Amino acid sequence: MRDSLCATLTSDDVGRRVSVCGWVARRREHGEHLAFLDLRDYSGLLQAVIEGTLDVRPESVVRVTGTVAARPEGTRNDHLATGSIELTDCAVEVLSVAETPPFPLDERVEVDEALRLRWRFVDLRRGSLARNLRLRARVNRALREAMDAQGFCEVETPLLWAPTPEGAREFVVPSRLHPGDFYVLPQSPQIAKQLLMVGGMDRYYQIARCLRDEDLRADRQFEFTQLDLEASFVTQEDVMRFVSRAVLDAAEVATGVRPASIPTMTWAEARDRYGTDKPDLRFAMTLQDLSPVFATTSLRAFAAPTVKALRVPDGAALTRHRLDQLTEYAREIGAKGLAWFRITADGLDSPLARFLTEAESAAIAAVDGAVPGDLVLAVADEYDVACRVLGALRVTLGSPPVSEGPHRYLWVTEFPMFEGIDEDGNVMAAHHPFTMPHLDDLDVLESDPLRVRSQAYDLVLNGWELGSGSVRIHRADVQSRIFRALGISDDVAESRFGFLLGAFRYGAPPHAGFAFGIDRLVAIFAGEENIREVIAFPKTQSGTDLMTGAPKAITVRQLRELRLAPLVKG
RNA sequence: GGACCUGUGGUGCAGCUCGGAGUGCACGCCGCCCUGUCAAGGCGGAGGUCGCGGGUUCAAAUCCCGUCAGGUCCGCCA
Numbered sequence: 001m002r003d004s005l006c007a008t009l010t011s012d013d014v015g016r017r018v019s020v021c022g023w024v025a026r027r028r029e030h031g032e033h034l035a036f037l038d039l040r041d042y043s044g045l046l047q048a049v050i051e052g053t054l055d056v057r058p059e060s061v062v063r064v065t066g067t068v069a070a071r072p073e074g075t076r077n078d079h080l081a082t083g084s085i086e087l088t089d090c091a092v093e094v095l096s097v098a099e100t101p102p103f104p105l106d107e108r109v110e111v112d113e114a115l116r117l118r119w120r121f122v123d124l125r126r127g128s129l130a131r132n133l134r135l136r137a138r139v140n141r142a143l144r145e146a147m148d149a150q151g152f153c154e155v156e157t158p159l160l161w162a163p164t165p166e167g168a169r170e171f172v173v174p175s176r177l178h179p180g181d182f183y184v185l186p187q188s189p190q191i192a193k194q195l196l197m198v199g200g201m202d203r204y205y206q207i208a209r210c211l212r213d214e215d216l217r218a219d220r221q222f223e224f225t226q227l228d229l230e231a232s233f234v235t236q237e238d239v240m241r242f243v244s245r246a247v248l249d250a251a252e253v254a255t256g257v258r259p260a261s262i263p264t265m266t267w268a269e270a271r272d273r274y275g276t277d278k279p280d281l282r283f284a285m286t287l288q289d290l291s292p293v294f295a296t297t298s299l300r301a302f303a304a305p306t307v308k309a310l311r312v313p314d315g316a317a318l319t320r321h322r323l324d325q326l327t328e329y330a331r332e333i334g335a336k337g338l339a340w341f342r343i344t345a346d347g348l349d350s351p352l353a354r355f356l357t358e359a360e361s362a363a364i365a366a367v368d369g370a371v372p373g374d375l376v377l378a379v380a381d382e383y384d385v386a387c388r389v390l391g392a393l394r395v396t397l398g399s400p401p402v403s404e405g406p407h408r409y410l411w412v413t414e415f416p417m418f419e420g421i422d423e424d425g426n427v428m429a430a431h432h433p434f435t436m437p438h439l440d441d442l443d444v445l446e447s448d449p450l451r452v453r454s455q456a457y458d459l460v461l462n463g464w465e466l467g468s469g470s471v472r473i474h475r476a477d478v479q480s481r482i483f484r485a486l487g488i489s490d491d492v493a494e495s496r497f498g499f500l501l502g503a504f505r506y507g508a509p510p511h512a513g514f515a516f517g518i519d520r521l522v523a524i525f526a527g528e529e530n531i532r533e534v535i536a537f538p539k540t541q542s543g544t545d546l547m548t549g550a551p552k553a554i555t556v557r558q559l560r561e562l563r564l565a566p567l568v569k570g
Numbered sequence: 571g572g573a574c575c576u577g578u579g580g581u582g583c584a585g586c587u588c589g590g591a592g593u594g595c596a597c598g599c600c601g602c603c604c605u606g607u608c609a610a611g612g613c614g615g616a617g618g619u620c621g622c623g624g625g626u627u628c629a630a631a632u633c634c635c636g637u638c639a640g641g642u643c644c645g646c647c648a
Contacts, residue, residue: 026608028608028610030606031603032602033604033605034603034605034607035605035607036607036610038608045608047632049607058598071606075608079608100598100599101598103581104580106581108595109582111582112640114641115640128606168646171648178582187647188648212647213647215645215647220647332573332643332644432648541640542639542640545640
């Protein structure tokens with residue numbers, strides 16, 4: 001139907017007779033003798049000159065056959081890639097008539113997202129979504145090539161899997177052939193890929209869809225895509241090298257610049273200095289420890305195991321209302337309160353200032369090299385609370401928009417094996433129960449489990465957790481000790497993970513792996529705050545699809561076939 | 571489960587504090603004019619359940635309560 005794309009024609013093509021197909025982006029009519037038609041296909045725009053009237057509606061699909069011509073002197077358009085040429089002597093064939101679109105396709109108009117989702121097929125015609133999806137395709141290809149080059153074999157794993165009650169809530173699929181029984185959609189191919197290792201696949205990868213029935217966020221959809229990989233006879237360092245290669249290749253393809261190698265930070269340092277396990281290294285603002293200064297304080301608000309402080313450059317300008325909001329936020333995420341100190345040339349401006357000793361005031365005024373005009377925030381609490389709250393405030397107050405600043409990658413290593421204690425007094429797995437403990441900490445596994453580090457590692461980019469991985473346990477004795485620490489009895493372990501543990505009895509190679517979110521990676525490459533902008537057909541925050549209307553009721557007949565009966569219809 | 575923000579012709583906004591006739595702007599749409607425009611231009615026109623329900627009031631887009639939808643966040647996401 002066509003022999004050219006709109007924006008691939010150049011002045012070199014002048015004189016050629018060509019056919020192009022696309023959508024009517026704009027029309028400009030000048031009476032009965034002249035009209036202009038801007039034709040759009042995925043490559044861009046091309047102007048066609050119509051000598052006569054033009055009877056096509058915007059967004060109709062047309063085929064234009066014409067002669068490529070240089071534009072007359074003085075009529076070139078520098079804003080258009082094809083602005084020095086145009087099609088003349090045109091024949092316009094209308095292939096499909098369009099109604100007026102539900103919102104303008106002009107990218108300069110910001111359109112309500114609900115409308116964009118309802119009419120996604122129209123929104124896809126606008127530039128930014130289309131660009132993001134093409135960027136995503138290039139990233140996918142770079143990832144595949146990197147994995148292939150490193151000796152990995154792409155293997156597909158089932159979407160219909162067995163329930164493994166642990167971790168994220170699973171999507172459930174009723175079985176027609178086995179009424180009353182259910183498949184679940186995998187939260188990740190975790191167990192499948194470990195079985196591939198036992199099966200001798202050696203190095204596996206997959207661009208895998210993962211499904212989790214948890215509440216949605218700007219960076220979380222029910223279904224998301226990971227580069228999932230696993231390798232045998234490798235160390236943590238090997239896996240980090242594999243992943244770095246893939247991510248850096250993708251970054252180079254996406255941005256044109258290859259980032260330097262990715263630095264490493266321990267989890268303990270990340271929490272201490274940045275108050276989070278996913279530090280955003282694009283800006284400084286590290287947490288300062290003031291505990292020694294306040295060790296013997298008479299100020300009750302500061303009598304706590306840990307006092308940490310954060311300097312906010314130029315933060316003294318924040319209004320009292322804003323400070324109240326920040327205090328409210330700090331409480332919301334677990335702090336008892338938030339102390340603030342405006343640094344002025346005359347000393348501290350704060351409701352607490354008059355209760356501080358001279359040494360205490362001096363320490364606060366000196367936090368992180370504070371100068372007049374800055375603000376110092378402080379939290380006194382248990383160590384982990386102080387870190388977490390100030391870490392969140394650091395991001396709230398300092399973090400640049402996603403589209404700004406450099407891309408700062410970071411490996412975070414030596415995660416704790418366990419975090420927190422459940423109602424039964426057992427520790428809880430921080431990663432998953434097949435994660436190998438740090439060998440140096442194996443002797444305190446029973447005596448002091450919360451101190452045990454794991455061989456788990458995260459990849460972080462600009463404060464977003466891209467993904468995580470670990471060295472897996474391949475020794476039965478270590479696995480039993482972990483299950484015991486987690487309060488999982490042999491029977492329970494057998495019923496939940498029996499097929500995996502059984503497989504491990506038939507010769508399991510030492511193996512390790514990783515998985516990272518492609519939606520998030522591409523969103524950051526695209527400068528988007530929201531992964532919906534890099535997904536063709538995303539869901540709303542309440543999990544609905546405004547285009548298809550999903551989720552929907554199914555017919556009584558379908559229910560009967562599945563032997564299901566609705567208890568309630570909400 | 572919870573907090574907050576948003577909802578006004580097809581689209582994007584203003585109007586809301588301090589209640590007084592559906593008032594305004596820009597785009598789009600329809601008609602007419604226009605031979606080099608490119609976010610074309612000129613003239614004219616149509617188009618509204620102010621998300622929905624209730625309350626207060628002589629009077630509600632505006633104040634109050636509830637509810638729905640979209641978004642951001644907390645919880646949740648081994």
